Amino acid sequence: MVNDMDNIAGTLQQSLIQIITSVLTVIGVFILMLTISWKLTIIALVTIPLSILVVAFVAPTSQRLFGRQQAALGKINDQVEETYAAHTIVRTFNKEEDEEKEFNRRNHQYYQSAWKAQFFSSLMMPMMIFIRNVGYLVVAVVGAIQVIHGQITLGNVQAFLQYTNQFSQPIAQIANLSNTIQQTIASAERIFEVLDEPEMDDKIKETPVLAGKNLPKVEFKDIQFSYTDEPLIQDFNLKAPRDKMVAIVGPTSAGKTTIINLLERFYDPQGGHVYLDGQDIGSMTRDDLRKHIAIVLQDTWLFTGTIFENIKYGNENASDEEVYHAAKMARADAFIRELPDGYQTVPDESASNISQGQRQLLTIARAFLADPEILILDEATSSVDTRTEVLIQEAMNALQQERTSFVVAHRLSTIRKADQIVVVNHGKIIETGNHESLMNQKGFYAALYNSQFAGN
Ligand SMILES: Nc1ncnc2c1ncn2[C@@H]1O[C@H](COP(=O)(O)OP(=O)(O)O)[C@@H](O)[C@H]1O
Ligand SMILES: [Mg+2]
Structure with missing residues (x-):
């Protein structure tokens, strides 16, 4: 080009x-x-x-x-x-x-x-x-x-x-x-x-549906995956219970985003299965799968259009009231109303009219409106000013209510309340537990947490 x-x-x-x-x-x-x-x-x-x-x-x-x-x-x-x-x-x-x-x-x-x-x-x-x-x-x-x-x-x-x-x-x-x-x-x-690059293979594999009560919402089973010849994710097993928050932590390049990519089927694993409600996601079309999931990333994405339209992108069938409600739930309503054009403001490219943190609130509002069963937050608070961080934290907490969520976070303070914390390194789970049990283990997580605390 x-x-x-x-x-x-x-x-x-x-x-x-x-x-x-x-x-x-x-x-x-x-x-x-x-x-x-x-x-x-x-x-x-x-x-x-x-x-x-x-x-x-x-x-x-x-x-x-x-x-x-x-x-x-x-x-x-x-x-x-x-x-x-x-x-x-x-x-x-x-x-x-x-x-x-x-x-x-x-x-x-x-x-x-x-x-x-x-x-x-x-x-x-x-x-x-x-x-x-x-x-x-x-x-x-x-x-x-x-x-x-x-x-x-x-x-x-x-x-x-x-x-x-x-x-x-x-x-x-x-x-x-x-x-x-x-x-x-x-x-x-x-x-x-x-x-015009060819589309990814959307072939539907025929695999049996897992039966049984109390199935986890999402399950990673014996996952093997690599982008290149070098193995990355090996023997990865993880169960995410319904309506609970699973935090994935670990150093940069540990494979956190990769795990999310597998759940979204941006890539298919070379071995093992990912199950959603007991069904192998490889047997679902990507469209079907993604109806269950909403994602909030570090890089906020807003298109050229009004704030209203940007939120509505989460669900085109939503009523105006629902859009406003989603904005309120995402703690975005207050700042939007203070803008000269309110919901009709067009966020500009250089973000001179709204801050990075406010943009993030808008993407959270969008996820609220989509009202997914599964929520993914991948480093969603990483590039945000401290003034809005509190708001974002609140908004994310609200968004996680009664939903299965996967939260990838650098700052461990943001995931302390997680029901399950999974520590990954080099594509493998090295520790799991909640904050207290992991701290008591005095292992990788405890070291990471203490180093961040000392740093701050
Ligand atoms: N699309 C890709 N193609 C090839 N290698 C990749 C790709 N995405 C990530 N990787 C590599 O896989 C490893 C894990 O990446 P990632 O899952 O993004 O780590 P994390 O999110 O934990 O920082 C890294 O070494 C990264 O360079
Ligand atoms: Mg990542």
Whole structure:
């Protein structure tokens, strides 16, 4: 894509050089023509207003169409960028189909404006050539008559005709430049190729459903997984009871996010099974699976739209009241109402109107509205200012009520209340228990906790 950008820059640079050369050529040739015959020069010059007329008519029209094409392309790019950057969110909220529909709509608009723009701009060149040839012909005929009357030598007419050609060529070239620039846009389309990457295998495995009472909500059973040849997760077993909070802690690169990825089926394990309510998630479609899950990540993702729309993304069928309620539950309502435009505020890219922590509250509100059975918080409080951290902690606690939740956290103070704390290192569980029992063990967890406490 950087390469595409370079292409575009290169073309623009080249075009500028071409325009300068063309203008200089026109001036030079004009002077030379005048030295041969002013009469013939006037005839040759008549082609210029004709050409200008064509340019004046065709160019603005094609430029207008071209502008429309650019705008349509821009809209596509916006959407692609947003959904590509946030594909995790788009997927977990099962919005792939909606986003795809929207993409098709925008793509159709682009198609419509593109072919019109291309058609119109390609009219230019043939028309310019026609005018040039007519001019050439008239100069030749008038020149011939003058030779017959002995007013000019044949050699001069011959030279003049050459100049006529050289004269009109750069003019046609200038007119044609807009075409070249247009073709550069094709470069931008390469971005779309990325999106054409094949989808992950969504094949449904037939596996028996676990039977029995008191099944855990989620169970990882004998999981083996690696991204590369190097084994990462080995013999991983974990039961997450219904409506309880499971905290996953451990050093960076321990495999915490990987475990979450397996639960979301962003990856499938090479060995073992993940069960949801006793059903192997490998036998569910990803859409079905993700209906049960909502996720809040460290990187907050808000799309270009109002705060209201951003929250509503969690559940398009929600009523306005439900959206406000979710915001209240997420402790976001208060700050939203203080904004000049309230729920209609559009969070801007540089986040100058709302803070990182407030953005996080909005994503929590979105998860509230989705009302999932399973909630995943992966380092959700890691990049947040201390002022909003208390609010976020409150909001997350509220969100975890009566829900099975997985919380990955760096700051151990945030997960002290977890029903079950799982300590992982190098893809393996090395300790489990609650805060008290783990502290009493004086093992890895206790050391980690004490080091953080000493640090603060
Ligand atoms: N998509 C991936 N492809 C290859 N390796 C990965 C990928 N994601 C993570 N890893 C590697 O797997 C290990 C565990 O990563 P991760 O689960 O993200 O750790 P944590 O969330 O505990 O910090 C790391 O060494 C990381 O570099
Ligand atoms: Mg991680």
